[in-house]
Amino acid sequence: MVTGMGTVNALATDTGRFAEAxxxxxxxxxxxxxxxxxxxxxxxxxxxxxxLPRAAIPAEFSLKRMSRSDxxxxxxxxxxxxxxxxxxxxxxxxxxxxxVIGGGAGxxxxxxxxxxxxxxxxxxxxxxxxxxxxxxxxxxNHLATKFDLWGPKTTLMTAxxxxxxxxxxxxxxIRTSAARAMIVGxxxxxxxxxxxxxxxxxxxxxxxxxxxxxxxAGLTLGEAAGILILESLTxxxxxxxxxxxxxxxxxxxxxxxxxxxxxxxxxxxxxxMRAALTDAGLAPEEIDYINAHGTATPLNDLMETRAIKEVFxxxxxxxxxxxxxxxxxxxxxxxxxxxxxxxxxxxxxxxxPPTIHHETPDPECDLDYVTTGARPDAPEIVLSNSFxxxxxxxxxxxxxxxxxxxxxx
Amino acid sequence: MDRRVVITGIGMVTPLGAxxxxxxxxxxxxxxxxxxxxxxxxxxxxxxxxxxxxxxxxRDFISxxxxxxxxxxxxxxxxxxxxxxxxAGLRIDPINRDRIGIVMGTAFGNTEHKVLTxxxxxxEGPGMVSPIHVPNTVMNAPAGHAxxxxxxxxxxxxxxxxxxxxxxxxxYGAMEIxxxxxxxxxxxxxxxxxxFFYETLTRFRAVSPVNGxxxxxxxxxxxxxxxxxxxxxxxxxxxxxxxxxxxxxxxYAEVTGWGLASSPTPPTAWPIDPRGFSLALERAxxxxxxxxxxxDLIQAxxxxxxxxxxxxxxxxxxLFGGRANPLITSLKGATGETFASGGIRAAALxxxxxxxxxxxxxxxxxxxxxxxxxxxASVNQPVRRGLLSGISYGGTYACLVFERRxx
Numbered sequence: 005m006v007t008g009m010g011t012v013n014a015l016a017t018d019t020g021r022f023a024e025a026x027x028x029x030x031x032x033x034x035x036x037x038x039x040x041x042x043x044x045x046x047x048x049x050x051x052x053x054x055x056l057p058r059a060a061i062p063a064e065f066s067l068k069r070m071s072r073s074d075x076x077x078x079x080x081x082x083x084x085x086x087x088x089x090x091x092x093x094x095x096x097x098x099x100x101x102x103x104v105i106g107g108g109a110g111x112x113x114x115x116x117x118x119x120x121x122x123x124x125x126x127x128x129x130x131x132x133x134x135x136x137x138x139x140x141x142x143x144x145n146h147l148a149t150k151f152d153l154w155g156p157k158t159t160l161m162t163a164x165x166x167x168x169x170x171x172x173x174x175x176x177x178i179r180t181s182a183a184r185a186m187i188v189g190x191x192x193x194x195x196x197x198x199x200x201x202x203x204x205x206x207x208x209x210x211x212x213x214x215x216x217x218x219x220x221a222g223l224t225l226g227e228a229a230g231i232l233i234l235e236s237l238t239x240x241x242x243x244x245x246x247x248x249x250x251x252x253x254x255x256x257x258x259x260x261x262x263x264x265x266x267x268x269x270x271x272x273x274x275x276x277m278r279a280a281l282t283d284a285g286l287a288p289e290e291i292d293y294i295n296a297h298g299t300a301t302p303l304n305d306l307m308e309t310r311a312i313k314e315v316f317x318x319x320x321x322x323x324x325x326x327x328x329x330x331x332x333x334x335x336x337x338x339x340x341x342x343x344x345x346x347x348x349x350x351x352x353x354x355x356x357p358p359t360i361h362h363e364t365p366d367p368e369c370d371l372d373y374v375t376t377g378a379r380p381d382a383p384e385i386v387l388s389n390s391f392x393x394x395x396x397x398x399x400x401x402x403x404x405x406x407x408x409x410x411x412x413x
Numbered sequence: 414m415d416r417r418v419v420i421t422g423i424g425m426v427t428p429l430g431a432x433x434x435x436x437x438x439x440x441x442x443x444x445x446x447x448x449x450x451x452x453x454x455x456x457x458x459x460x461x462x463x464x465x466x467x468x469x470x471x472r473d474f475i476s477x478x479x480x481x482x483x484x485x486x487x488x489x490x491x492x493x494x495x496x497x498x499x500x501a502g503l504r505i506d507p508i509n510r511d512r513i514g515i516v517m518g519t520a521f522g523n524t525e526h527k528v529l530t531x532x533x534x535x536x537e538g539p540g541m542v543s544p545i546h547v548p549n550t551v552m553n554a555p556a557g558h559a560x561x562x563x564x565x566x567x568x569x570x571x572x573x574x575x576x577x578x579x580x581x582x583x584x585y586g587a588m589e590i591x592x593x594x595x596x597x598x599x600x601x602x603x604x605x606x607x608x609f610f611y612e613t614l615t616r617f618r619a620v621s622p623v624n625g626x627x628x629x630x631x632x633x634x635x636x637x638x639x640x641x642x643x644x645x646x647x648x649x650x651x652x653x654x655x656x657x658x659x660x661x662x663x664x665y666a667e668v669t670g671w672g673l674a675s676s677p678t679p680p681t682a683w684p685i686d687p688r689g690f691s692l693a694l695e696r697a698x699x700x701x702x703x704x705x706x707x708x709d710l711i712q713a714x715x716x717x718x719x720x721x722x723x724x725x726x727x728x729x730x731x732l733f734g735g736r737a738n739p740l741i742t743s744l745k746g747a748t749g750e751t752f753a754s755g756g757i758r759a760a761a762l763x764x765x766x767x768x769x770x771x772x773x774x775x776x777x778x779x780x781x782x783x784x785x786x787x788x789x790a791s792v793n794q795p796v797r798r799g800l801l802s803g804i805s806y807g808g809t810y811a812c813l814v815f816e817r818r819x820x
Contacts, residue, residue: 043538043539043540044539069680099692102673102675103675107552107573116531116535119528119531119532119535120535123532123535123536132613132616132617133617135613135617136680136681137680139520139521139573139575140552140573140574141573141574141575141807141809142680142807144574144809145678145680145807145808145809146680148675148676148677148808148809149677149678149679149680149808152677153675154674154675154676154688154689154692155673155674155675156673156674156675157574157673157674157675157808157809158572158574158577158581158585158673158809158811159572159573159574160570160571160572160573161522161551161552161553161571161572161573162552162553162556162569162570162571163551163552163553169570173570173585176588176592177673179592180588180591180592182673182696196534196539197527197530197531197534197550199539200530200534200539200542201530201542201547201550203539203542204539204542204543204544204547205544205547206544255594256514256568256569256570256594257511257566257567257568257569258514258515258557258560258565258566258567258568258569259566260510260560260561260563260564260565260566261561262561263482263548263554263557263558263561264547264548271566272566275511275566279594283594392553393548393551393553393554393557394548394551394553394554394556394557394560394569394571395557395560395561395569396553396556396557396569396570
């Protein structure tokens with residue numbers, strides 16, 4: 005069960021305003037001010053704006069030795085705990101509550117500043133303590149320590165599917181009684197190394213990303229955190245907290261094809277969706293909306309469209325499919341978790357978020373990409389795809405909670 | 414689905430050698446892989462020792478075409494997976510490969526290419542960053558490369574949580590098989606040494622000699638003064654028990670329990686309070702349906718660190734104190750602290766269960782507490798239940814129980 009969620013991203017720094025921005029089809033993409041982009045192929049990104057850590061995070065929490073991505077995650081977790089009525093966390097839950105974070109660049113932004121200094125001065129005077137939060141594990145460690153959690157704690161790093169896989173693992177840890185409640189999600193900062201890497205791969209659109217559009221030319225990098233509170237049904241009911249939705253199933257597969265290019269045969273992606281459907285005990289007909297990976301690289305969008313057609317058959321053309329990356333950018337390690345928040349907002353707020361910047365048709369990408377603005381709807385079951393470097397594919401399926409004691413969000 | 418999970422194969426590339434024969438031989442004879450670092454200069458640093466992988470020829474295990482694209486950690490991982498697959502006697506076919514996956518653990522990933530990319534970016538500019546190196550800078554590169562080389566198309570995940578990455582990966586892999594999401598998972602972990610990474614460890618005062626004295630790894634010893642950094646990779650082949658039985662495989666052991674826990678700890682400090690680790694131990698034993706007296710051997714996390722070893726020993730005294738006396742060993746005097754070390758240690762534990770030989774703690778002379786540590790020489794003793802302890806700085810714990818299943 006999902007009982008809380010929180011986010012910091014380029015569109016908003018809370019879920020309420022995030023839902024509004026998604027509904028309005030706003031773009032969070034613009035010039036990056038976090039670092040100098042002069043020498044790069046693109047100067048745009050989906051940078052988090054108006055985020056003041058000390059304003060978002062109460063004074064009782066020390067912000068020492070926390071990276072930008074740690075701070076995104078902490079702010080998002082505070083929102084999620086509040087919504088889940090776990091602020092404060094009850095005494096008896098501390099031992100049985102854990103955290104799984106999907107990582108990305110971790111504290112690389114801060115490490116870069118250190119490293120540039122290290123190279124200039126030959127290492128003699130560089131302060132190595134600045135590297136303390138460089139590992140992705142820093143986020144989960146900070147959360148567990150700050151909220152006094154004694155349950156399972158880990159960090160997954162499967163590039164762009166990290167956040168989605170973290171949600172799946174969290175679900176399994178609860179299902180196997182290793183925990184009663186879990187903080188799960190992902191966090192990702194913009195940083196020069198990531199920016200340089202995607203520029204080197206020529207995977208970025210110099211302007212803005214145009215998912216599924218005929219003239220798409222690459223992704224736009226973004227930064228964000230997306231955090232969910234997962235809880236066993238018993239625990240949620242006992243505490244009498246509203247249930248926002250549930251994780252119905254997830255599937256993880258590997259292309260076994262190429263490190264950075266997706267398998268255009270679409271087998272890995274199709275198998276991930278099927279594995280998630282099987283895990284959820286659902287038929288393809290029951291999916292109401294697909295939140296696509298939709299990076300806007302020429303290959304991904306074609307591959308994903310093919311995979312959806314393979315899994316859903318003739319019904320593929322009838323299911324709304326949108327890539328909200330057109331608004332919040334590709335947030336890599338956070339994307340699966342951020343888009344989980346999107347999927348749950350679609351369910352709780354009753355709308356299908358659009359794909360913006362769809363400018364020209366592509367004869368091979370001919371599904372219903374929701375290109376003319378958000379659509380009022382009442383999706384019950386939403387499928388979310390996340391595909392990654394290394395050929396890692398993760399699909400998570402979210403559903404409205406329909407059992408006794410549940411309510412529409 | 415709630416299937417049983419067994420270990421049917423092991424593979425490793427370690428400072429003690431590549432492959433289980435070389436590894437076991439060196440381990441049981443009490444050899445150490447710790448020497449002066451030769452791969453890069455250590456002048457001006459406070460430490461000079463390391464456990465480097467020396468005898469390893471990747472071409473013996475990996476196709477030339479794929480090897481060209483791999484970094485060193487990916488090559489060690491892929492070779493370890495290949496060895497574990499052969500050891501398990503598994504054959505990959507177009508049907509089963511969709512149900513075979515990898516859950517890899519790494520604490521730092523390919524630090525070599527990450528630093529290289531950063532160096533190019535900051536000295537030569539973004540235009541000079543090589544797209545060839547980019548895929549190898551991500552933590553999941555080893556699992557990705559290995560899956561491409563081996564043709565595995567099932568679950569593929571990388572755990573990146575410091576010194577318990579590999580133990581957590583094994584628990585995660587076992588969970589995936591247990592719930593029916595996969596039939597076979599190659600799980601474990603590895604890390605490599607590289608110049609900048611090694612320098613960082615010394616600057617953080619994370620490696621011997623932390624408080625002076627002679628440099629060296631002395632797990633559980635009164636004179637310990639920090640771990641010695643090592644590198645290597647270890648992988649175990651986890652398989653659904655019923656499938657292993659059907660194809661007549663003889664498992665090393667069944668993975669009967671695991672326990673994961675956390676405790677509030679400063680991010681880069683080792684925990685001092687044993688309560689978090691004790692929770693993980695209790696959870697693993699409970700899942701395994703075992704009481705402390707039924708544990709015959711502990712493959713400990715101790716690396717010669719002042720806080721880690723004291724805390725770990727205290728937890729064992731509390732859990733086993735007087736009533737039970739499992740033998741306790743640690744590999745890290747021989748292999749160094751390889752960070753995502755749980756794969757190598759799981760393989761060593763599997764070997765002890767099968768062969769009834771328990772390796773000594775290299776570097777241990779004066780135990781810090783009177784517990785049954787294996788000192789001086791390996792001992793021959795049947796082991797039915799073994800415990801693999803995983804502890805990380807930052808306060809994260811992952812423990813596993815392996816149980817021998819006689820055919």
